[in-house]
Amino acid sequence: MILLLVSGASLVLGAILALALRGNVARATAALASQAVASAATLAAVVPLLRAGGGELVESWRWPYPIERIAVRVDALSAFFLAWSLPMTLLGTVYAVGYLRPYFDRGRNGGPHFALLNMTSLAFLVVYSVQNAMVFLLGWEIAAVAAWLLVIWDYRNQKIRFAGFNYLVSTHLGLFVLVAAFMLLHAQTDSMDFQTFRRVLEKPSRMRAAVFLLLGASFALKSAFFPLHTWLPRAHSAAPAHVSALMSGVIHKAGLFAFLRFTLLLGRPEAWMGWCVLGFGALSAFFGVLYTSSQRDLKRLLGYSSTENVGIAAMGFGVGYLGMAWHAPSLVVLGFAGGILHLFNHALFKCLLFYAAGAVYRATHTIDIERLGGLLRKMPRTAAMFLIGGLAISALPPLNGFVGEYLIYSGLLSGAGASPTENVVLVVIAALLAFVGAVSALSIVRAFGVTFLGAPRDASVHAAVDPPPSMLWPMYLHAAGVVIVGLFPSLGVAATRGATSLFRIADPSVAQLDVAAVLAPVTWAARVLAATLVVVGGLGWLAGRGARRHVTWGCGYTAPNVRMQYTASSFSSPFALLFVGFLPQLRRAKLPEQVFPQQNGHLATHHVDAVERRMFEVLGQGEEMATKASDKISEEPRVAFAAGLVAIVIIFGLLVGVGR
Amino acid sequence: MSAQIAVLALAHLVVLLTLPFVVVGVIQRTKALWAGRKSPPLFQLAFDAARLLRKRPVYSEVTTYLFRVGPYVVLVTAVVSGMIVPILGARAALGFPFDFVWFAYVWGLGRVALMLGALDTGSAFEGMGASREATFSAILEPALFLVGGAACLITHERSFDAVLALRATTVTGGAGAGVWAGSVVALFILVQVESARLPVDDPTTHLELTMVHEVMILDHSGPELAALQVGSAIKLTVGLSLVAAFLNPLTGRAGPPLAAAANVALCLLLAVAIGTVESLVARWRMRAVPQYIVVALIAAGVALLATTWQIGGAG
Known part of the structure; x- marks a missing residue:
């Protein structure tokens, strides 16, 4: 356990140094060194636990209200996730040093970026080991916000800011669902400890089904399951490559981890x-x-x-x-x-x-x-x-x-x-x-x-x-x-x-x-x-040593050029046509006219995400309806109307609570 | 015991490496007979391969090592995957649980190598062939798993052995026949598509716009071309032998040598069937090919659904 604490302290120290030091070389060194120490300490702590029946690390600290008690438990599942998450983040940070070089050469401060990478590792330590729902949410949130800030590295580009914002909103929708699930469990057990949640989750009941669905939806959104994936392709194409890699390969595995963690509490599903x-x-x-x-x-x-x-x-x-x-x-x-x-x-x-x-x-x-x-x-x-x-x-x-x-x-x-x-x-x-x-x-x-x-x-x-x-x-x-x-x-x-x-x-x-x-x-x-x-x-390689070189056989056509190669769109076109219902295609075309065209034509096809398209359509319609409805109410009563809505929700909640 | 397995594996390998030449020769002979031509020698493919091996290859200037290695990957995947298919009408010496999953993915590796080699030349024609190959194989892929799954469910076996068990145990009623017939139809279509035979693809045409498999090997020459031709002949033979194992009446009823002989004979008969189809049917439009593949999927689905009837009826 002391090793994991060393690991966490090293990450925090590295993050502070990355922010405080002058010069990107020093900042990068601080982040790399601290992550290397953290990875080594974590590996030393968790590798013995990877064996079947390798035991577990358990610790708990008293903490002021509202957390009361932080229970930490590193079992084989946590050990497995920790064992590769931290080293892979370290590799991503090494990659970042090379990848961001052109920005550094132009005088960009890389400190916050390296600090955030450290915070991501720290979030893994928290999420993969704590047993307390509040602290778990804290780690969850550190990971989400750090990932958002990492994505918008190139924040001057409006498209990238939009992708980041889209991610931020989506991930917090997932957070709301997660909080709802935790609140249900807290209401039943009067505790925030995962092990006491087991009491509710072990026996089949309607409550268990509801909690399962809520947790499943939240973790599915974190790991970008269909149809909750729409934020992912945008974020991944906007982020720097190492951030995309870490998000896709490592950070979003937290969703699957959490799912497995709660599966363990579920008893017999x-x-x-x-x-x-x-x-x-x-x-x-x-x-x-x-x-x-x-x-x-x-x-x-x-x-x-x-x-x-x-x-x-x-x-x-x-x-x-x-x-x-x-x-x-x-x-x-x-x-x-x-x-x-x-x-x-x-x-x-x-x-x-x-x-x-x-x-x-x-x-x-x-x-x-x-x-x-x-x-x-x-x-x-x-x-x-x-x-x-x-x-x-x-x-x-x-x-x-x-x-x-x-x-x-x-x-x-x-x-x-x-x-x-x-x-x-x-x-x-x-x-x-x-x-x-x-x-x-x-x-x-x-x-x-x-x-x-x-x-x-x-x-x-x-x-x-x-x-x-x-x-x-x-x-x-x-x-x-x-x-x-x-x-x-x-x-x-x-x-x-x-x-x-x-x-x-x-x-x-x-x-x-x-x-x-x-x-x-x-x-x-x-x-x-x-x-x-x-x-x-x-x-075969040896057999081809004395080969001659010649142009690609053009089937008799002697003036081929590079533009005539098969394109990616044409490659996937026969397949995409078979599934056109799921793969909507946007097509902008200005085809050449007449036998001897006077102007160049062009054709551009683009495959959009059907779910995202539909989602924006629905949201757009909903917004329109809401605007129309609120326009009907004049200015002054609008506030009263909103207050009334809130009051109705509270009264309804109280009635349901009392009825129970 | 292990000596027996070694002998069986050796016999398997020998048949796997010789039968393809005969199968291709039989198809050519059948087609010549239907067309009223004099046929080339039975071992023409072997002569061609020997001639090509002596030749110096020509590489396109834009190609890389993938183009050079790809054909050998095709050859190796064909041979290695063939080692687990019961081409001798008895348990393949090297079979293991769910070997058909491995088989499908090894074929996939060969396909990927072929397609990458085609894209390596930067030729529009070869890109077109690769695109079609990828599309057709993607929608065809589930058929093998449906057939394999159905055979496993009904026989409680877990590998290609299921095929043999299906033949050996008299599966009662129309349900068993449903599994059997559906599997045979699905696999026959699978062989036609995978080894680029009519009516899906024409192995003899020179009209590049209509081709799938042949267009991807336009730029290959010398030893690489030989590897590709032998590799696809092996794939064809392996596929036909699998169908033959489904049809073999002697499986489990006669000694292994007799069953093996029957399987090889049936495989050659199926080659005659392939040649006959090629002589009587023209190649279909590209648009019709996915529909033909869907027929295979439906047949495989019928085979799978028939298992519920069988097991449900018994239990």
Whole structure:
């Protein structure tokens, strides 16, 4: 416990120094050094807890009203999340030093930015370890506000301010729902301690159902589940690359963590909860991946893919819930192990992809993939990193993305359902997951192929080079993680074992499934595949040594130019047309007229978010109605009218309270 | 025991590496017969591959290492994924639980390598082919999982063994037949789409605007082209063998050598069927292909729904 306190103190000190010191080098050093100390101390504290039955750190302090008592409890679940969140934030800070260099060269003060990164780490320490709802909300809020301030780094740009504001509003809507849930629980237990919440949450009741739905909605918004995802693509495309990476890979995992934390308090869930989680997960995965298929903005595309991947993790949790409800221990183990492993894998490859996208932005000053092309030859290292991340995110073996999904498939296809109909539904969801995987491969082939392959599309995008080492090394480390967990999944399983073992049916008579044993055949298959690929690929490489070089075969056409390459929009067009109902397309066209056109034509297509569009429509209508209604009331009584409304709400609340 | 597995795996590998040449030859021969032409030798693909291996490749100036390595990834994924499919009508030596999930994703890796190689050339035609391949494979992907899931549910197996168990146990009533028929239809369409045969894609045309698979390999030459051709022949054979395993009447009723011989013979018969379809049907418009894929999905869905009837009726 003392180590965690050291870690927290180091982060606070680093933040203060980052604000107080003069010169960006000193500020960055303060932040990096303090985060390194914090990461080391945290790892030293939590690694022993990662084993199954590794014990837990418990502490509690008395505190003035209204908190009264801060209980801190670091169990295997907290330990697992802490073990990678802080080091990954440290890597993000290293990346920030390189990424923000051009701003620093122009004299921008980076102190607040580094301080905020420290505060993010501090928020992890708080959220992942406290047991008190008030302190939990405090940590939750630090993370949210810090993320908002990090997003609007480039605040002079109005679009970025809007994206940040959109995020701030959305995340606080989620906070209201969370506060409502905590208030319900507090009203029932007269306590703010998570362990006493267990009293209400353990027994099936209407109250438990309401709290479950409220908590679920709030955490789903935090992790950007469909249809609560609309803030995410905007925020991710507006933020600096390392902030997008940390938000998508690390910060928003807090939503899933909190969901798991409350799952532990839930006792035995009901089957409808499992279907709810599974259904929402499947919905998120499906719509998230649909939107990735047609984005022009590389970081926006990666943002939607976060919605997809948290959906996949939630599908795993849903399987685990159903296993608990049906008393099927193998489903519980496979579901939670698959979900937890997948969210860890996602943190590994999503940060990698965002860092690579950031390197592209730094080099070319655009992330509109339609304007890029042929970057692989100019930025070979970045391209290789993006490729590794992309193959992993499409869940292709032998990389890490496949491992978690294989566990989830094993659960979905195991036929352990309570009735044949339920089994059939699970198989249909497995087929949906297969669709998600294939579309994600489509999106990543499109994003990688158009950005890094072929020839440069736009002459105004100038020559690019690989980024400095401070940006490359975080990518290398993440890529190494992706490959290592892919080839040695037992390492990933070992890291998640403690956390997974908390989600068990406490019944000594049933044999517990060993996840490592489930993965053993796939592990060997992946190694054989990797080895064969290296050997045959190497031999093939040698066979092509004496090759001649020539122009690309133009099918008889002798004057092709770079503008004739297939674009990203044309690549995704056949697919997007099949799903046009979900993927509304905005089209601005001025086509050439007559046989000999006098003027140049142009065509621009843009895929917008159907949910966001509809939401703004509804909000717009609502605002219009409200304006009209209030216009009917003259100026003076309007205040009285509002006061009356408030009074009605209070009286109604009192009546309900008294009636109980 | 392990020696037995080794022998079985070796036999499996030998069949996997030789049968594709015969299958392609049989298809060519069938088509020649229908067209009234003299057919090329049965092992024409082998001769072609040998000739291509001796040639020096030509690379486009815009291509990178992905273009150079891609064809070998296609070849390796075809062979490695083929090792777990019961092409001998008996349990594949290297099968494991939910191997069909792995199988689908390894095929996916080969597809991604092919599409990246196509985009690497910067050619509009190849981009078009890659786009179509990605679209069709995305909507086709669920079919294999529906069929696999249905077979697993009805037989309580967890791998490609389910196919064999489905044949070996006499599944009673129309429900069992529903699973079986739906699976066969879905898988046959899957093979047609995945290995780029008519009526989805024309492996012989030179009209680039209408092609899917062939257009992606326009720029490949020499050993890489050989790897691609052999790789897609292996994929075709693996797919047909899987359908053959569904059809094989001797599974579980005769000794392994006999069952294996029957499976290989059935695979060649299916090659004749593919050749016949190619001779009698013209390639469809691109717009019709998704509809054809939906037929596969519906057939797979029927197979899956039939399981509830079966299990519900028994329990």
